[in-house]
Amino acid sequence: MLEVVRIPVLSDNYVWLVHDQESGETMVVDPAVSGPILAEAEKRGWRITHIWNTHWHPDHTGGNAEIKEATGCYISGPAAEKDRIPTLDSMVKDGDQLRLGNHTADVMDVPAHTAGHIAFHFARDNIIFVGDTLFAMGCGRLFEGTAEQMYDNMQKLAALPDETLVYCAHEYTQSNGEYALVAEPDNMAIKARMDEVLALRIDGKATVPTTIGLEKATNPFMRSQDAAILAERRVAKDNF
Helix, strand or coil, rough: EEEEEEEEEEEEEEEEEEECCCCCCCEEEECCCHHHHHHHHHHHHHHHEEEEEECCCHHHCHHHHHHHEEEEHHHHHEEEHHHHHHCEEEEEECCCCEECCCCEEEECCCCCCCCCCCCEEECCCCCEECCCEECEEEEEECCCHHHHHHHCCCCHHHCCCCCEEEEEECCCCCHHHHHHHCCCCCCHHHHHHHHHHHHHHCCCCCCEEEEHHHHHHCCCCCCCHHHHHHHHHHHHHHCC
């Protein structure tokens, strides 16, 4: 099995350190910075062999160069954003596969937050790394894409098994949940989830990973019946 370690950095980012014990390979998803990631890997005796980027934003790629210099790791990321991630060694797109030891991840195109955003789905392990496309009870802002694209992303992700663990890149759950209560005031699943979220945050604990099943029950963007409703909710959340 893959071991996934959460590393909180900056104000609300999560970097994911993913280790395959059998092969000894270790991958970093979206390193915003380098120092805490290198320190965590060293503490665990892990050698970083790969970096996988979901999109070009600096708070997802800022640690690439220094980690590569320190470890000699191999960096993969979205082909559509290769000009904005100069540290890439390989460019991947929808339908491609990446490997970590004997574990295979399918690359999924999930544009909208950025034009070339991708996700990494380990189907056999029931794990997906979604960057800034899907959040717990939320979705990414539409910086470079459309509501139609994000709606398609939500449908694609909702089709994954309910037990799939979703690793997103930010701790946005409380603010997302506060909006979700307004978007769907009669949804008792959201109310119950928010009680759990608030208890976790009071204790300073993380609220992710989440699961596809939980998002299907409580995420107003994944639950939008069409792209127009998602667009309305995204504008409302942006101004919430």
